[in-house]
Amino acid sequence: MPRLIDAPGSLRLAVACFACLVLGFVLLAQANLWQQVGAGGLPGPRAVLLKYHGDPDKTLLHDVLDPARPFDDRRNMSQYLGGIDANDPVTAERRTQVLTWVEAGAPESGWEGLAPIFTAVEACGACHAPGGEKADLPLTTHAEVLPTTRYGAPTPLGPLLISAHNHLFGFAVLALLLSVGLCFTRVEGLLRGLLILGASGGAALDIAGWFLTRQWGSPFHLLVVTGGGLFGLTTTVMGLAILRDALAGGIGTETDAEA
Numbered sequence: 143m144p145r146l147i148d149a150p151g152s153l154r155l156a157v158a159c160f161a162c163l164v165l166g167f168v169l170l171a172q173a174n175l176w177q178q179v180g181a182g183g184l185p186g187p188r189a190v191l192l193k194y195h196g197d198p199d200k201t202l203l204h205d206v207l208d209p210a211r212p213f214d215d216r217r218n219m220s221q222y223l224g225g226i227d228a229n230d231p232v233t234a235e236r237r238t239q240v241l242t243w244v245e246a247g248a249p250e251s252g253w254e255g256l257a258p259i260f261t262a263v264e265a266c267g268a269c270h271a272p273g274g275e276k277a278d279l280p281l282t283t284h285a286e287v288l289p290t291t292r293y294g295a296p297t298p299l300g301p302l303l304i305s306a307h308n309h310l311f312g313f314a315v316l317a318l319l320l321s322v323g324l325c326f327t328r329v330e331g332l333l334r335g336l337l338i339l340g341a342s343g344g345a346a347l348d349i350a351g352w353f354l355t356r357q358w359g360s361p362f363h364l365l366v367v368t369g370g371g372l373f374g375l376t377t378t379v380m381g382l383a384i385l386r387d388a389l390a391g392g393i394g395t396e397t398d399a400e401a
């Protein structure tokens with residue numbers, strides 16, 4: 143079996159660059175979790191449970207219109223209410239209008255007055271309508287908005303399926319590349335096997351956990367936390383092990399040139 147530390151400098155350089163990008167990817171994944179799910183902190187198991195299964199005290203609209211979210215947060219929909227910033231009275235007034243209606247049970251009789259906020263192209267309609275960025279969650283009729291006004295409503299299935307599809311592909315490619323790379327490093331035996339299984343197994347547990355948590359709630363959210371943690375940990379260790387062997391002896395030595 144050839145070894146990475148004996149490989150030509152250019153190949154080790156390529157592998158080292160890849161490993162650095164992978165480590166950057168893992169860091170960005172944490173930052174993303176921090177910003178989007180944890181809203182300014184690493185999300186604990188409870189935040190994961192509420193994200194997928196729903197929060198008995200809140201509706202999806204309360205969540206995305208929560209004034210505690212930074213104004214430019216990706217999940218902050220208050221920025222599209224028509225005001226220029228978080229302190230704009232228009233933002234506050236329209237949020238109150240929407241949430242008062244939601245808290246009254248989102249009656250159909252109140253829909254007509256609120257429809258312009260949801261459907262106007264200057265507001266939610268820019269994205270939550272056919273052809274928009276978020277056409278998978280249209281908000282153009284009372285019936286379409288209703289699921290976002292339910293207390294304890296789980297995350298919508300359509301966007302979750304798309305996200306799972308994209309994530310699983312990325313996880314699979316990353317796990318394969320790192321696992322193959324690891325086979326050329328000095329990490330051998332049981333540890334090698336555990337890392338390889340941990341990356342693919344972690345990815346599978348994580349994504350399966352999304353759907354199980356959405357459906358049945360606790361304790362499946364722990365699967366998301368453990369699976370995601372396992373994937374993050376094993377990919378970091380594999381990335382570092384590959385980087386270590388790629389850099390051993392220095393990149394400038396073209397061992398194949400002498401051969």
Ligand code: HEC
Binds near residue numbers: 203
């Ligand atoms: C510029 C495009 C855009 C506009 C305008 C917009 N949204 Fe969104 N909306 C998104 C995107 C993108 C997401 C997914 C965010 C994420 O989860 O990362 C989203 C998510 C949501 C969700 C949550 C979906 C989930 O899966 O949790 C709700 C509810 C929502 N928007 C409501 C609204 C409302 C109400 C308005 C108008 C006040 C609005 N949006 C305006 C792009 C937009």
